[in-house]
Amino acid sequence: MASYRPFRPAYARPARALPLMERPVLPAVVIDAVLRFHDEEQDQGSGRTLLRLSQKRLRQREVKQALGKLTDRAANVSILWDEREDEIIRVLEAA
Numbered sequence: 711m712a713s714y715r716p717f718r719p720a721y722a723r724p725a726r727a728l729p730l731m732e733r734p735v736l737p738a739v740v741i742d743a744v745l746r747f748h749d750e751e752q753d754q755g756s757g758r759t760l761l762r763l764s765q766k767r768l769r770q771r772e773v774k775q776a777l778g779k780l781t782d783r784a785a786n787v788s789i790l791w792d793e794r795e796d797e798i799i800r801v802l803e804a805a
Contacts, residue, residue, distance in 0.1 A: 743776045757794040
């Protein structure tokens with residue numbers, strides 16, 4: 711005689727925890743370098759500008775010295791800057 715285990719629908723099973731895949735916090739050195747050395751500016755309207763570092767600028771010696779091992783990460787960072795208030799609105803990092 712065969713033994714059977716009772717059927718449990720998916721909603722009755724305990725959920726499996728998914729591993730958290732968080733990126734490490736963006737170091738302030740990267741944000742500072744983008745603000746100081748940016749060479750690409752894109753007007754976003756309403757007095758806002760998107761600031762970035764170009765690939766050419768990332769290869770320059772002064773930028774490499776400022777960023778060190780974080781140069782690759784800085785290539786994916788953009789800063790939304792408010793021209794009127796002279797302040798950062800948002801820091802964006804591509805995945």
